[in-house]
Amino acid sequence: MAAVAPTPARVVSPGFLSRLEAWPTVASFIVLVGGWELLGRSLNQPFFPPLSSVLNELAINQAEIMAALGTSLTNLVLGFIVSVVFGVGLGLLMGAFRKLDAALDIYINALLTAPSLVFAPIFFAIWGLERWSIVAVIFMYSTWIMVVNTVTAVHTVPPEMLEMGRAFNAPRIKTWTRIVLPSATPLIMAGIRLATGRAVKGMLNGEMFIAIVGLGKLVKDGSGRFDASLVLAILVVIIVVAFIALWVVGWVDARLTRWLPKTSR
Amino acid sequence: MIEIKGVSKAFPGRKGSEPVQALKDVDLIVRDNEFLTVLGPSGCGKTTLLRVIAGLVPHDTGEVLVDGKPVTGPGPERAMVFQSFALMPWDNVLTNVAFGLEMQGVDKKTRELKALELIEMVGLGGFEKRLPGELSGGMQQRVGLARALAVSPKVLLMDEPFGALDEQTRRLLQEELLRIWEATRTTVVFITHSMEEAVLLGDRVVLMRPRPGRIDQILDIPMARPRSTHLDSVESSGEFTAMVGLLWSNLRAMHSDVRRARQAGQAAATKP
Numbered sequence: 135m136a137a138v139a140p141t142p143a144r145v146v147s148p149g150f151l152s153r154l155e156a157w158p159t160v161a162s163f164i165v166l167v168g169g170w171e172l173l174g175r176s177l178n179q180p181f182f183p184p185l186s187s188v189l190n191e192l193a194i195n196q197a198e199i200m201a202a203l204g205t206s207l208t209n210l211v212l213g214f215i216v217s218v219v220f221g222v223g224l225g226l227l228m229g230a231f232r233k234l235d236a237a238l239d240i241y242i243n244a245l246l247t248a249p250s251l252v253f254a255p256i257f258f259a260i261w262g263l264e265r266w267s268i269v270a271v272i273f274m275y276s277t278w279i280m281v282v283n284t285v286t287a288v289h290t291v292p293p294e295m296l297e298m299g300r301a302f303n304a305p306r307i308k309t310w311t312r313i314v315l316p317s318a319t320p321l322i323m324a325g326i327r328l329a330t331g332r333a334v335k336g337m338l339n340g341e342m343f344i345a346i347v348g349l350g351k352l353v354k355d356g357s358g359r360f361d362a363s364l365v366l367a368i369l370v371v372i373i374v375v376a377f378i379a380l381w382v383v384g385w386v387d388a389r390l391t392r393w394l395p396k397t398s399r
Numbered sequence: 400m401i402e403i404k405g406v407s408k409a410f411p412g413r414k415g416s417e418p419v420q421a422l423k424d425v426d427l428i429v430r431d432n433e434f435l436t437v438l439g440p441s442g443c444g445k446t447t448l449l450r451v452i453a454g455l456v457p458h459d460t461g462e463v464l465v466d467g468k469p470v471t472g473p474g475p476e477r478a479m480v481f482q483s484f485a486l487m488p489w490d491n492v493l494t495n496v497a498f499g500l501e502m503q504g505v506d507k508k509t510r511e512l513k514a515l516e517l518i519e520m521v522g523l524g525g526f527e528k529r530l531p532g533e534l535s536g537g538m539q540q541r542v543g544l545a546r547a548l549a550v551s552p553k554v555l556l557m558d559e560p561f562g563a564l565d566e567q568t569r570r571l572l573q574e575e576l577l578r579i580w581e582a583t584r585t586t587v588v589f590i591t592h593s594m595e596e597a598v599l600l601g602d603r604v605v606l607m608r609p610r611p612g613r614i615d616q617i618l619d620i621p622m623a624r625p626r627s628t629h630l631d632s633v634e635s636s637g638e639f640t641a642m643v644g645l646l647w648s649n650l651r652a653m654h655s656d657v658r659r660a661r662q663a664g665q666a667a668a669t670k671p
Contacts, residue, residue: 298485301453301473302499302550312498316489393489395532 183363188370191363199352199371206348207375209265210337213272214379217329221277222322225284229318230310235285242281250274250336254344268340268347275336276329283325287318320394323387330383334376401429401452401554401586405461408447420611421447422458427605427614429554432584436591436601438646440653444612445590446558452588453479453556465554475503478552482559484539486531492518492542493527499550510549517545520579537568544576548583557589561596570630573599577627594646598622598639599630606646608653610660615649618642 167185174184183191192199228235228242250271257270291314299309341350349368356364408422421444429435437445450456451463454472463470465477478499486495493514494501500510518527521541531539540560547555561569577600580587591597597604601620608615620642626633633639 292485294481294483294485295487297455298479298481299502300455301479302502303473303475304502308502312501313487316487319489391489393530393532 180360181362183366187363188366191361192367192370195352195364195367199349199368202348202352203371203375206337206341206350209268209341209348210272210333210375210379212265213269213336214276214330214333216269217273217276217333218280218326220273221280221325221329222284225281225322225325226288228281228285229288229314239285242278242285245274246278246282251339251343254340258344263345263347265345265347267344268337271340271344272333272336275339276333279332280322280325280329283328284318284322287321287325288314290321291317320387320391323383323390327380327383327387330379331376334372334379338372400431400464400466401427401588402464402467403427403429403448403452403461404464406448406451406458406463407460408444408451408456408458422451423611423613425461425612425614427617429586429588431586434580434587434589434600434602435605436589436597436603437605437607438591438594438597438650439607439612439615440609440650440657441592442609442612443607444609445607447612448607449479449556449558449588449590452554453477475499475550476553478547478550478555480540480543480547480555480557480560482562484531484536484543484563486539486542486546488531491528491530492523492534495531495542496527496545496549498546503550514545514549517549518542520548521545522575535568536564537572540564540572541575544579548579548585552585554586554588557587559590559592562592569596574627574630576600577625577630581625581627594643594650595634597646598642599626599633604642604646606649609657615653618645 170185172184174182174187224238228238253274254267254271257267261267261270295313295317296309299313304312337348338350338353341348342354343350346354349372353365353368356362356368403425406422406425407420409418409420412418425444425448427448437448439445447456451458452465452470454470454474454477465474487498490498493511496514496517497510500513505513515527518524521544523538523541523545526534526538531542534542540563543560561572564572573596589597589600591600598620604618604620606615606618607613622633622636622638
């Protein structure tokens, strides 16, 4: 007897309908932008400039902002790469070895809840105004959530999948590469997504409070002069950076977990 | 041939309660090329028995021999089909079916050729590039069956393989399994909680009883082979009805024994 193919679930074709579905996003954006401009103009206060003067500020300081952005992005990418490698790596080890998990779990959770900036003086003492101080702050902000998620990801691999591997004599290394890692990928990627936002925060805080460089320096300068337009202009840049970072991570995630059913994304 | 001699297995109970005797002094011989079905109420240890044969859980006492060699763990001559299918959702049908061979270190070309052959045999030709999530439950279990058969096992261990399927799909898969088995005559140990399924598929039915899990009796199923070509007339035959009736009267007696034991236990517990 021949098996019959189930009808594949049809996604609404992109185009008019999907654009229509996006209307709440578009509408809220228009309201926010319009509201900001109107409120800024009607208040006419230096601490809340309208959007137009913020964008104007952005254009005036373009060269300076781009240079600062370069510095900040380098810090972000360095800190984030170190965090992902260490965070996911440690998480996998703790997932694999229950004793290591038992030994470290409490400290990981402590570091996760501790305000990461309190470590700033230590980093400052070690690296001074070097880039590594900021990288270390980014690391403290973003690593621990990835450790926690990765440990959970390894521990929640379905037991029947592990039993299946055993029944087919899977060697330990194959059990990891063919069952544990693919199964854990969605949760690990969720941890990396959360860590992305934290890394951007860590970058800015590090640049504002330790080694005064990059976008953080501009924010600090601007706020020192009560230049709200400049501060908000940098905020816009940072939000754009965060969105691009999240988009990149999301893109990688989507490629790694293509097999997940659409509903569980 | 599988020889099970005096096998007992106890699991530690939950905190404070007594250990659960899943199997007690089980003796059983599974003959070569036999289709053996194992039936019993829940808690009778039938799945534990299968997992002991598979080498997934160690037994406490006694011995389990497959072709004279003691079972110390899973082995390539035994392959398992799971109730939950246990397919890898990130791999397509072809890769899933080839998984057992991959674990044995068979090269990619050889194992995929073998897998394609099995995919064809279970009626999934053309679906090799699909992901399990795109298949119905019945089709997923065909993949599970093909994966087990791909390693050319001497013994096929099936743990309520159709238990998670709807009635109609189950019926079609029973037919399919019989057709494949009649062609290959691999030794099968098939766990089920369905009396009809046990009789329809088996050469012999092992009836187990709970607390502690043990073999109650073994029944020969006299109906002729091949059966896959005329399952409907097999099911309407007097032999079939008589066998199912016999199993049911035994099972019903077991259920009332269990109830009586529970009531006696409660009565003992409430006494001052």
